[in-house]
Amino acid sequence: xxxxxxxxxxxxxxxxxxxxxxxxxxxxxxxxxxxxxxxxxxxxxxxxxxxxxxxxxxxxxxxxxxxxxxxxxxxxxxxxxxxxxxxxxxxxxxxxxxxxxxxxxxxxxxxxxxxxxxxxxxxxxxxxxxxxxxxxxxxxxxxxxxxxxxxxxxxxxxxxxxxxxxxxxxxxxxxxxxxxxxxxxxxxxxxxxxxxxxxxxxxxxxxxxxxxxxxxxxxxxxxxxxxxxxxxxxxxxxxxxxxxxxxxxxxxxxxxxxxxxxxxxxxxxxxxxxxxxxxxxxxxxxxxxxxxxxxxxxxxxxxxxxxxxxxxxxxxxxxxxxxxxxxxxxxxxxxxxxxxxxxxxxxxxxxxxxxxxxxxxxxxxxxxxxxxxxxxxxxxxxxxxxxxxxxxxxxxxxxxxxxxxxxxxxxxxxxxxxxxxxxxxxxxxxxxxx
Numbered sequence: 001x002x003x004x005x006x007x008x009x010x011x012x013x014x015x016x017x018x019x020x021x022x023x024x025x026x027x028x029x030x031x032x033x034x035x036x037x038x039x040x041x042x043x044x045x046x047x048x049x050x051x052x053x054x055x056x057x058x059x060x061x062x063x064x065x066x067x068x069x070x071x072x073x074x075x076x077x078x079x080x081x082x083x084x085x086x087x088x089x090x091x092x093x094x095x096x097x098x099x100x101x102x103x104x105x106x107x108x109x110x111x112x113x114x115x116x117x118x119x120x121x122x123x124x125x126x127x128x129x130x131x132x133x134x135x136x137x138x139x140x141x142x143x144x145x146x147x148x149x150x151x152x153x154x155x156x157x158x159x160x161x162x163x164x165x166x167x168x169x170x171x172x173x174x175x176x177x178x179x180x181x182x183x184x185x186x187x188x189x190x191x192x193x194x195x196x197x198x199x200x201x202x203x204x205x206x207x208x209x210x211x212x213x214x215x216x217x218x219x220x221x222x223x224x225x226x227x228x229x230x231x232x233x234x235x236x237x238x239x240x241x242x243x244x245x246x247x248x249x250x251x252x253x254x255x256x257x258x259x260x261x262x263x264x265x266x267x268x269x270x271x272x273x274x275x276x277x278x279x280x281x282x283x284x285x286x287x288x289x290x291x292x293x294x295x296x297x298x299x300x301x302x303x304x305x306x307x308x309x310x311x312x313x314x315x316x317x318x319x320x321x322x323x324x325x326x327x328x329x330x331x332x333x334x335x336x337x338x339x340x341x342x343x344x345x346x347x348x349x350x351x352x353x354x355x356x357x358x359x360x361x362x363x364x365x366x367x368x369x370x371x372x373x374x375x376x377x378x379x380x381x382x383x384x385x386x387x388x389x390x391x392x393x394x395x396x397x398x399x400x401x402x403x404x405x406x407x408x409x410x411x412x413x414x415x416x417x418x419x420x421x422x423x424x425x426x427x428x429x430x431x432x433x434x
Contacts (some may be wrong), residue, residue: 011040013106014056017068020102021053024075028082042082049075064196065108069115072099077122081133089136093150097157104161107172112165116158152342243365270336273329282325287319 028042049071056067076095083089096119120195124147126134134147294315 014064014068016105017065017072017102018053018056021050021068021071021075024079028075028078031079031092032082032085035083035089037082037084042078045078046075062108065103065106065111066114068106069103069108069111070118073098073115073118073122076119084132085136087136096150096154100161101156104165107165107169109162109165112158112161116154119154120151126209137178159401205296213221274334277326277330281323281330284319284323288316288323290315292316341367 012347025046028046029039032039032042053068053071056064059067073364074097076092079095080092081090083092100112100115100119103112106112125135128144128147294311
């Protein structure tokens, strides 16, 4: 179809006029030969007419129709003159009317008016001066009547052709305007298609990036989920260790309580020991006084009490040593009592520390239970996120395929519509140009 339109676009009015000029080249010489007239003048004039028609291609497009119209009417004049004194000479005038129709295809009002003017000048001048070159010889009055009759017909045809040319020009202008609108619409459609293509490419790139980022996110979420599961497992292990530590701390607290009780009993026993030592010390002091009194009485008794004095002295030495031993024991017991008190305080502080440890371990156990529970819930949530990302990736692929199909279908419909409109416009333009 494109080849046919291209061929039709090359076959315009001037092209057809030149073809007709070349076709008519042998007609006047042959007609002259048949009518028994001189052939050479008509052959020479025909060659000149064809040469002028072909050379007119070098002129401006606006001047070509005028020259071609004069050439065509000139060939009509030559054809009519070549049939001088022949019965068909009057019939040759029909060629003028046919040529006016051909000249109308040049779409040039000045060319048509020039052809009508040249026809009128030919009929009037030769019809009056050399009527044999126009009409069969039948008298001056007959020639004038025929000139007037032909003039009326030429004027009527010219008027109709002028109206047709004006109407065709208007139709052509409307078609050109429609073609311009169509070209503008096609340009807008092409621009919209390019924009849609860019948008589609951006959408595809965005979908691809989304899919890639989604896969990265899924991988990261999977790693986080693995870490969360590991954290939950470690939390459970720590929870078990904390539970064991809590048990050990509780048992240690019980041992400390028993140690505090034992220290308290030791402190009580030390107090009893101090009381006994005080009693021994008092006994030693009284024994020392008694030994001193015995020594005094033995000295009064003289020789008879000498043995008793020795015994009293020994008793006094024993009492003194008992007092010294009691004093040392008192010092030791006092030191031991201080150490026991200090030990009781230390053990008491240890018990308080163990209580705080038990409390802290209990709190840690509670926290680790919460951490383990949260880690398990986080792992489950991350598994849901991974599944959701996988569904999004699948949906993105489906939407990208659907968008491609819709875009291809829309582009195909738009291209087909534009092609049909262009074909209709070209089809309408060919008759309008004719």
